[in-house]
Amino acid sequence: MKLLFNSLIFLLLFFQLNAQEKSATSLIKTPKSVLDDFMDQRFGMFIHWGPVTLRGTEIGWSRGLGVPTEEYDNLYKQFNPLLFSADAWVKTAKDAGMKYLTITAKHHDGFCLWPTKFSDYNIMSSPYKKDILGELAKACKKYGIKFCVYFTVLDWHDPNYPIHISGAKADPNANMDKFVMTMKNQLEEIITQYDPYMLWFDGNWESPWTPEHAVDVYSFIKKLNPNVIINNRLKSISTNVAAGNDHSILSPTAIGDYATPEQKIGTLNMKDPWETCMTICEQWAWKPNDNMKSLKQCLQTLIKTAGGNGNLLFNVGPQANGQIEERQVKRLKEMGDWLKIYGESIYGTKGGPFVPNETYAATRKAKKLFIHVFERKSATLSLPVLPGIKVNKAYFLKGAKITYTQDTNGSVTLQLPEQLPNADASVIVLELNTNAGDIPV
Template sequence: MKRLFTLLILLAVGFQSNAQTTSIDPWIKTPANVLNDFMDQRFGLFIHWGPVALRGTEIGWSRGTNVPTAEYDQLYKEFNPVLFNAEEWVKTAKNAGMKYLTITAKHHDGFCLWPTKFSDYNIMNSPYKKDIVGELAKACKKYGLKFCVYFTVLDWHDPNYPIHLPDGKNPDPKADMNKFVSTMKNQLQEIVTKYHPYMLWFDGNWESPWKNEYGVDIYTFLKKLDPNVIINNRIGGGQPNSHPKLSPEIIGDYATPEQKIGELNMKDPWETCMTICQQWAWKPNDKLKSLKECIQTLAKTSGGNGNLLFNVGPMPDGRIEQRQVSRLKEMGEWLNTYGESIYGTKGGPFKPNEIFAATRKGNKLYIHVFERKSTNLVLPALQGVQVNKAYLLKGSNIMHNQDASGVITLQLPAQLPNAEDSVIVLELNTNAENLPVQS
């Protein structure tokens, strides 16, 4: 009923795709309750995968650089990931404590992991001939994860897109952006109507052929298909530095800082995307992040009021490396104990640092302790707030003191219960979510 009501409103305000429009009609913006639900998820799996895994180089970016263009464009003829199992991927995410999954349905190299009718350069023309996107959508539904899709707004393989190599130079005068945008809409309509993604993760909006009005047009088009689909901030043109933030002129629902933890922001939703190794796509012997780095990245991201989209790059045969699966499982084991301090929380009121981060929910303030520098941990003053109780999450009470100015001192145990991140719960005499952010 709510969706029908939204569609009626859209029609009433003259809902049309107009490539000359440079701003989004506020009536069609993703509802706040939908975005709040997204931010409550806190932790998702990013997957960069395609025929390039056969070479172990970066997806898209190695086309015409590390791998000759002609060779790169023929890799799909060898791509036969016979060990791909969508349920195993989804169970890996679920065992890690992740709540959603995002797959690169089409990256900058133009290869499509679903059987699109609008390009022959797709998975059905590989030896594998199975719908990767469809299998993952089905597995996510079975195991209760939200299914999301990555889709680029540039395509170096498509002759109608003016740029054909990662260097962004020498636009092709024979290219036709109107035809390119038409193809893009057709493919997105396939994805939205067939797989019903919870969120669409766009990328590639920095190149000059992609104009802001195209982003407005696509956003509006998508909202006509599904008013509740969530869309990131990489869809508008001319915004090369916009990923870490949102502002009124930026198109999209949330910000996407990349390979770094976003800053504490209680106003705008954001999601850090980061690799579990170093490269987005699979690379042999790529350096894996330590468990400490993984867990503290999640805690600091949540402490900044953001989500973490953590990336794996599966191997050519379709499996995720066992060492990556094991690392993610270790994160899930930590979340089995400490998950209440992550899911459905707000960040703050303290800015995360190398010693601790804070999250909050109801009258509880969760202090994520990363390192025992001394016997006591001193927190910034919370004026007018009283700490009624302090204890280790799933553990014993700890001694605490609060002086007249509101400065809180916590007496840490001689041995923290978790080497990566031990969580102390402070029960307050007020709603912790209403506390102002400390400078």
């Protein structure tokens, strides 16, 4: 009897998984050419911003924790960022060498940075009364930056969403059907009015949000615009909350286009697209005197990400007055200055074939293998074996030739000068006798 019961359970799970797979294969996929273009961008700006900057605490998560809920929910009445300039923000991204920009249109606190018709809790209810998304979309077009939108699934402010405080029990009076309809209506506004290149979802881990909801919303989006790119945070990858919150992998059952490791650099992956999201300081939203990463940390984060075949979505948190801190603007400009010289080794490249480490990371394009050297530990740098591949030439990008030797087994040793051209990251180009992209990992 027990054997029969277990067999029935197995069959039930089999048919359920089979149905999910069929459902996933029937969904509209983002064209490969569009996704390849996205991965070629390599570097984007993430922006977390809203009324919470008046308190300098974390967006969404400090609601009821650090800032009393009632106080948090009424901060919008004081939110008047008179020094906000979409042009200045986007130019900062442009000067940093960034290719796309992602703004938190709605975070977990539910406040909307555009004049949505489906919630009064939006920018037009604040003293400021200007369409932040509209102005950013316009400025992005002006500077040739791809405009993208962050949109959370969960919304602790909306009475129709069952959970009103993180970790609280579900409200029996909430109505998920109405909530999902509001979500669809707001996404339709964003897609039809602002034409985002990519939608960056979040907040998919709470139990009221089911895989069926995710598939429904995904299908709705793709009917509006089949080319819009979607990350892997619309559908939880597991019924287990802890596993469902691991966005660093692209699950076989995911309905999005790419993985999103958070506050860590993803591992070398030539199969699945991925994008690391990381803060330039420590907090996502603005925090007074927050610790900021050094230029070396910033550059090596970007390089190791590209070396792992991923994109970097680098976060800034503008102040309550609407300005990005000058020190952050300066640091981003320093990254842009490096990219003006060495950008060839980042944009449009593949990662690998070597796993990035603390000494170097590699990228590749056409017949060039780019070795990004972070530190001179000795007079020579030995690389892993490149079997059957010959190095024809070695030199610093935009600089002098490098002396090198290559053994018959393909092992390459580079002679390093006493002082590297760039203290944070120097780039050595190896010109090969074959396409570097074909080197196996």
